[in-house]
Amino acid sequence: MARTLQFLLLLSATLLLAQTVYAEAATCSDCFIHSRAAYYPSSDENGTDTGRCGYGSFGATLNGGDVSAVSDLYRDGVGCGACYQVRCTNNNYCSDNGVTVVITDHGSSHNTDFILSRRAFGRMAQTTDAAASLLALGVVDIEYRRVSCTYPNKNITIKIDESSDYPYYLGFVIWYQQGRRDITAVQLCEAQNLACKLLDRSNGAVWTTNSPPSGPLSLRMLFSDEDGDETWVVPVNNIPNDWKAGQTHDTGVQVNS
Structure with a gap:
């Protein structure tokens, strides 16, 4: 009976240790x-x-x-x-x-x-x-x-896609994504009245809309981490009213974590 009890206690401790190690491995964001x-x-x-x-x-x-x-x-x-x-x-x-x-x-x-x-x-x-x-x-x-991604002296920048057609279609790619969070959503807003629309992720880091808002445009990017925390980041600089295909625009913001 004593040996059986010792075996059960040892088995229980082993299972608990294995569960702890597994849980730590599953939640260890810095583990290789x-x-x-x-x-x-x-x-x-x-x-x-x-x-x-x-x-x-x-x-x-x-x-x-x-x-x-x-x-x-x-x-x-x-x-x-x-x-x-x-x-x-x-x-x-x-x-x-x-x-x-x-x-x-x-x-x-x-x-x-x-x-x-x-x-x-x-x-x-x-x-x-x-x-x-x-x-x-x-x-x-x-x-x-x-x-974490680090680009010294670089702000997040957008590059207007060459296939964009002012003012009917707008696509752009986001350069210099910083920190270790993902960009999971992007909104494009009219800078004056802040009427916003959610953009489509058409290809990798390319975001598009078939009906871009008019006027100077304000960008909003949703940064999400592996724990489910989300933060909307609003760039300092707007996209000008007369944007053109092929242009790059410095957002004026850095997002480091």
């Missing part, structure tokens, strides 16, 4: 997750200018070219603009810090979560020679975690 990474087969060191996030040529050089495509982390475009610390796990080649990349595209290869630019893939290494060895491997084991 194990996966695999490849790199773009192009000889270009930077990312692609045709990424699914809609950044165009800007997406190839964003963050100095340390960018990546992702599979599940793309999240139907919500993951565009998010930053991740990615480090490979081979002690012979890989540095402790790895590289911080920005998500600009959607894709997977060889059961990977990340397809890095060649530049970013090599920057996981300790030395130039180690980088060459990593590139020769092509696919490596990694661990990653979400981190």
